[in-house]
């Protein structure tokens with residue numbers, strides 16, 4: 182297992198109240214909003230929850246910047262490309278199992294914003310519930326352009342290439358195996374050298390948090406200290422910078438006369454972070470049966486219904502399989518929750534073929550799914566000695582509401598039209 186040591190330039194901890202300044206004196210002492218800031222910086226509160234949210238839920242940060250965020254002309258519509266949003270109504274919802282080949286890398290110069298493609302989602306950002314599911318494939322950095330999402334926070338799962346998320350609140354390096362979460366409203370650009378690809382869960386609902394552990398106890402799964410938030414970093418650039426935002430489901434653009442990545446210091450508990458999934462303390466059975474995949478939850482966005490997530494982010498990392506007298510891969514199942522899966526690298530234990538890194542699958546509410554025939558045949562014959570599943574990372578965005586696919590996703594040449602066939606050849610059970 183290779184994990185990053187806690188890197189310089191990052192502050193460890195999940196949801197902490199951080200304080201960080203790139204220039205001494207950027208953070209005022211004893212108050213958030215002094216009459217005159219000693220460096221002439223502008224104080225700005227960025228609220229991720231209602232002012233009145235209970236303290237345990239309340240997320241906000243104070244940003245001290247070279248210029249107020251308010252200093253920009255009106256937004257105009259921006260080319261929508263393949264970005265779609267809740268309410269997802271551009272194609273009829275489908276109960277069919279779906280699987281897609283990897284999103285092809287672009288043939289033209291394409292940055293992260295231009296390379297976003299929406300596969301589907303549910304709910305509605307205006308109703309503060311649901312998710313948007315996007316993939317991206319890009320081959321050049323965003324230049325003199327930043328992006329932010331007013332419709333939700335972004336959970337980004339890099340799948341190919343080294344990617345740098347240069348945000349208002351600091352710089353996050355990420356490589357496949359790590360994830361990045363950028364709060365609603367925080368501006369950023371994505372830099373890369375060469376081709377990059379990944380998945381995005383745009384969370385319209387309650388902010389992601391690490392799940393309660395119940396009887397597991399005080400430790401395990403994603404441990405709080407392994408989340409890393411960047412220290413303050415800014416650029417002082419007086420040149421036009423385009424700011425693209427997603428608001429109300431549509432993309433909009435304006436141009437600042439300067440880079441808005443000009444936050445010299447900030448404090449608070451609303452901030453971007455990254456997490457290396459290699460640090461996940463994976464739990465599993467040490468007796469029999471295949472546990473429900475909720476045991477692999479990294480982050481959860483709860484809904485108003487207890488235990489029924491707006492979205493769970495679940496990973497299938499390397500792990501030992503030791504269950505005795507057990508069909509070890511995922512069982513056949515039908516789930517009230519809807520399951521969108523991606524594969525960062527390696528192979529997934531329920532699918533011997535067809536689910537490639539960079540690909541995706543969707544098993545919607547109550548759609549029967551499970552191991553393909555080859556995985557099934559292998560698992561029922563397996564010698565059940567301890568086996569380590571290695572070099573793999575699949576994940577799932579699991580949501581309480583059915584996932585409606587976009588027209589693009591339903592008609593894309595990457596869609597595997599023969600996916601149902603992975604379950605056609607099973608022999609009938611013997612009762613006589």
Ligand SMILES: O=C(O)Cc1cc(O)ccc1O
Nearest residue numbers: 473474511512520531550551
């Ligand atoms: O369908 C899938 O492959 C995801 C999944 C994995 C698992 O181990 C148990 C249930 C489940 O939905």
Ligand SMILES: [Fe+2]
Nearest residue numbers: 514520544550
């Ligand atoms: Fe499933």
